[in-house]
Amino acid sequence: MIRIVIADDHTVVREGLKQMLSACADICVVGEASNGHEVLARLQECPCDLLLLDMSMPGRSGTELIRQVKAERPKLQILVLTMHEEHQYAVRAIKAGASGYLTKETASDLLVTAIRKVASGGAFITAAVAEQLALDAMPRTSATPHLALSDREFQVLRMLVAGRGVTEIADELHLSVKTISTHKARMMQKLNLDSQADLIRYAISHNLGEGA
Amino acid sequence: MEIRTDTPNAPHHSPAPDVHGFANLVFPVLLVLVSTALLAAVTGLFGWYSEEMYEISFVLGVAVIAAVGATAWLRFAVRREVAEVQQATDNRLGSIIDTAMDAIITMDEAHNIVLFNVAAEKVFGRQRESVIGEKLEILLPHRYRAAHQGHIHQFGATGVSSRRMGDKTVLTGLRANGEEFPIDASISQHGEPGNKLFTVILRDISLRLQTEQELRQSREEIRELASASQTAREQExxxxxxxxxxxxxxxxxxxxMDTAWISERLPQSEAILNEKLSSMRKMLDNTVTATRRIASDLRPMMLDDLGLAPATEWLVHDFERRTGIVCELAIALPEIEIPREMATSVFRILQESLTNVTKHARATHAEITLDTEDGMLVLTINDNGRGFDTAGPRVPQSYGLIGMRERVALLGGQIRVNSVSGEGTVVEARIALAQPEHEA
Incomplete structure (x- = not known):
């Protein structure tokens, strides 16, 4: 049995969800909440396995709420159910601690599958979100932060290592000098480096030169 | 403007008085008498004396007197003519001086006022009669008098014929009623040292300064109004x-979810109902998509929920997907909170610029960068379109660029648009990250 708390500020949505889930024998809705405060209260009261959470509710909501719930109940799985289809939201929700991200548009088809997957300790995200997460989330845990560089950034880095100047690179890639400088600045931010010399030193020590 | 026909102000070139003309005759008459007597004496001495000779010398003498007299009279007449012309010129000059809108004051080397026109009377609230012969200083507030004297003296020493007084500062005059007022003045000098005249031409600029002040204030108010309405619009x-x-x-x-619920319970045999339900679900999907699009067109919530960088990323990718214009996006923002109003402005400028890229530029490629430079947030949009003449006239009803400028100006930033016909356009907005108290 999967015990669920539903958090959404729209009663009609909660009713619809309950109705949909009522058909599933292995899923049981044990609590409802319509704002961040109620979510925390409900989680205190009733033992549950999964929180089905809307990203935008009155009061505390979104990633902030996910973080707080995760801090209080680390083992609780969170499945985000939202109107926002942009992957930028999804990536942030997952980074904050959610295990799944589902848009309301697809809910009627995928909700039950997503709940079962997340409740069993899996993740439920789209391919686009997974890719973004791979790019964004890796440097925090990996010893090879340069994997977080985009293809373009990687290209610029290799050309810098080959001894080419920013203007030269800009000419070769048919881009403006400003764009190349910004790519360089972004790489330094991603790799937590202070100067171009550090950047090149990093690239050489990680064997990222041209031909690598 | 009052036009006065009498010219008490005109410089006094006195016409030649009558006595002078006749005095001129005395010397030639004496000369003729003496020479006639001399002639008589000489002819008598040499025994040439005769009746005829005496007559001849007498007639000669009279002729000489007549000639000299005529000459003298002629000279006198010409002089009188010149004097009359001079008088007419003086009259005209006097009336010009009095017709002038500017106050004209002339003083001699001792700073005594010798000329004071009608405009000066009005400006200073003093009668000409009461200031002629007075020191110029009476027209200045006490605290400026000493310095002023020095300035005039210095000017006299330079030999420069004229210059604006007070350089860039605004000078102050003093009315008879004690009121002070701002003036704009220039000074000129003429004549030889020891006999110099200084002429000051000045105008009361209180009205101009007041108008300038009002204009400045009005511009400020319009800007504030634009700002307030923009903020209100964004909030709305x-x-x-x-x-x-x-x-x-x-x-x-x-x-x-309800339609899904019905769909699950509806027997397959109910073909018409199933078909209807299916079309309802399709319409619902379209409505959801439309709602989402309308909402994000109004204002992407991502801007408030997630911040400027993700919103920029989303906007550029969405633009690329919709228009097929290939975009290169580079964002390098430090982990700092960007004030809501600034984020909104940058986002709207990017939106406006991208709209221009599709609407006018016919570009196939665009580069967008968002980063920081010396404490400034810098946004650039660079396209490979056909460009336009930035100096050209503004298309009526096109407020895009003005709107962008205003947005940036409100935040104390700058926007530059560089475009060369046929070589694309670069828009660059710079806004200081550290803002003096501003609210979204």
Whole structure:
């Protein structure tokens, strides 16, 4: 049995969800909440396995709420159910601690599958979100932060290592000098480096030169 | 303007008095008498004396007197003519001086006023009669008098014929009633040292300064109004977008789930009902998509929820997808909170610029960068379109660029648009990250 708390500020949505889930024998809705405060209260009261959470509710909501719930109940799985289809939201929700991200548009088809997957300790995200997460989330845990560089950034880095100047690179890639400088600045931010010399030193020590 | 026919002000070139003309005759008459007597004496001495000779010398003498007299009279007449012309010129000059809108004051080397026109009377509230012969200093506030004397003296020493007084500062005059007022003045000098005249031409500029002040204030107010209405509009858009997204979106979601519920329970045999239900679900999907699009067109919630960088990323990718214009996006923002108003402005400028890229530029490629430089937030949009003449006239009703400028100006930033016909356009906006107290 999967015990669920539903958090959404729209009663009609909660009713619809309950109705949909009522058909599933292995899923049981044990609590409802319509704002961040109620979510925390409900989680205190009733033992549950999964929180089905809307990203935008009155009061505390979104990633902030996910973080707080995760801090209080680390083992609780969170499945985000939202109107926002942009992957930028999804990536942030997952980074904050959610295990799944589902848009309301697809809910009627995928909700039950997503709940079962997340409740069993899996993740439920789209391919686009997974890719973004791979790019964004890796440097925090990996010893090879340069994997977080985009293809373009990687290209610029290799050309810098080959001894080419920013203007030269800009000419070769048919881009403006400003764009190349910004790519360089972004790489330094991603790799937590202070100067171009550090950047090149990093690239050489990680064997990222041209031909690598 | 009062035009006065009498010219008490005109410089006094006195016409030649009558006595002078006749005095001129005395010497030639004496000369003729003496020479006649001399002639008589000489002819008598040499025994040439005769009646005829005496007559001849007498007639000769009279002729000489007549000639000299005529000459003298002629000279006198010419002089009188010249004097009359001079008088007419003086009259005309006097009336010009009095017709002048500017106050004209002439003083001699001792700073005594010798000329004071009608405009000067009006400006200073003093009668000409009461100031002629007085020191110029009486027209200045006490605290400036000493310095002023020095300035005039210095000017006299330079030999420069004229210059603006007070350089860049505004000078102050003193009216008879003690009121001080701002003036704009220039000074000129003429004549030889020891006999110099200084002429000051000045005008009361209180009205001009007041108008300038009012204009400045009015511009400031318009700018504030624009700012307030922009902020209000953003707030309104934000509110409506959220309502659409949450309320309508929520209701549509519930409807979708309901139709799914019905669909599950509807027997397959009910073909017509199933078909109807299917088309309803399709329409619901379209409505959800439309609602979401309208909401994000109003104001992408991502801007408020996630911040400028993700919103920029989303906007550029969405633009690329919709238009097929290949975009290179580079964002390098430090982990800092960007004030809401600044984020909104940058986002709107990017939106406006991208719209221009599709509308006017016919570009196939665009580069967008967003980063920081010396404490400034820098946004650049660079396209490979056909460009335009930045100096050309503004297309009527096109407020895009003005709007962008205003947005940036409100935040104390700058926007530069560089475009060369046929070589694309670069828009660059720079805004200081550290803002003096500003609210979204």
């Amino acid at each position: 858009r934000s509110r409506v977008a959220r309502e659409l997204h949450d309320e309508i979106g929520g209701a549509l979601t519930a409807l979708k």
